[in-house]
Amino acid sequence: MSKINRKTIVVTSLVVLLVITSYINYQFNQPDDQSASLPQATPSTVTSTDTAQGEENEDTQEAAAQAVGFKIAEYKAERETVRKTEIEHLDQIINDDQTDQATLKSAQEQKMGIVSNMEKEVTIEGLLQAKGFEQTVVSLHDESANVIVKQDGLTSAQVAQIVEVVQRESSQKPENIKIIPAK
Secondary structure: OHHHHHHHHHHHHHHHHHHHHHHHHHHHOOOOHHHHHOOOOOOOOOOOOOOHHHHHHHHHHHHHHHOOOOOHHHHHHHHHHHHHHHHHHHHHHHHOOOOOHHHHHHHHHHHHHHHHHHHHHHHHHHHHHHOOOOOEEEEEOOOOEEEEEEOOOOOHHHHHHHHHHHHHHHOOOHHHEEEEEEO
16 A cells, blocks of 8 residues: 555655746747747757657747847756756655655666766867857757757858867757747
8 A cells, every 4th residue: 555655745745846847948938028029039049850849849948048138047947947947856766665666767867868968068169169159958859859048140160160169979860959049
């Protein structure tokens, strides 16, 4: 009975974490009234995914990134806080003696995926900084990568540089890399 309750608590905690993360993401990506008057990025400066839902989410991210006052440091801090919480929950599952082998393996794989993405994101951000992009945020996912570059506009050559670095370091297809210029 205790084993079922622990699993239920762990699963419920993960669901709550997912809801909180979604809410934070939704609040962060809400365009404010000022963003309606900002110029939209042209197709030559942004590469997007093919799915309609992905395009809608990325358009929201683009509007949020272009909003006046976008703070890269705040985004990075929020990202780290959410990841720390995710890793703590996974550690609880991994360290629980009553966790079954399938759940343990899944939790370990999820944690390794998070750590791998964190390492790749830091590497990409550092390489982009070395190429002259002072402030960037990279967010990697299974099938996509989002790169926010704090810059008024990007040339085709700059977009190509960013795509090349992200593709090389993350193995993402170019069509799955979204570049969002922010002011």
